Amino acid sequence: MKLVLGLGNPGDRYRDTRHNVGWWLADHLATRWSLGPFRRSGPEQSVDGRVNGRDVRIVKPLTYMNRSGGVLERYLSVPGFRFEEDLVVLVDDVALPPGRNRIRGRGSAGGHNGLVSVEEALGSTEYARLRIGVGEPAGRDAGLVDWVLGAPSPSDEESILAQFGRLALTVELWMTDGVDSAMNALNRA
Secondary structure, eight states: OEEEEEOOOOSTTTTTSGGGHHHHHHHHHHHHTTOOOOEEETTEEEEEEEETTEEEEEEEESSOGGGGGGGGHHHHTSTTOOHHHHEEEEEEETTSOTTOEEEESSOOOTTOHHHHHHHHHHTOSOSEEEEEEOOOOSSTTOOHHHHHTSOOOHHHHHHHHTTHHHHHHHHHHHHHHOHHHHHHHHHTO
């Protein structure tokens, strides 16, 4: 099974924020792949199906960003599931401008609390993460927390959403050919 973990925060207050672009992409993938509606199961919403001959589950943790990794515990005991190959995390990234994205097979959390939680749950940094650029606040006094918990401007949102078709192809390539192929395809553009 391939597990696509979209990071975000639950509730209407956070739905349209930069921190929830991982959920935005998770929703896009579920629609694109005709997987049906997400269903709540404990601390997550998820949807299952088959994509390109692979079993896939898309998960949106309902535990808030800084505790996102907790939902992974149940998957780590699934026979045959290897997070190094079978997990991709969809996450916002302030270091990338809107419309820019990166996928990597390993690396640091870069100060992102959601990725810190994932790494704590896995005990490893060896997992794929698809970083979705949301840009950073202007000026030294601008607060990062307020920035990621704020809604992007209409033009930034348009730049982010315009990439979702390409990002879906990247996730599909990751599922069939692995993170290196997905990285080569996405990162060279």
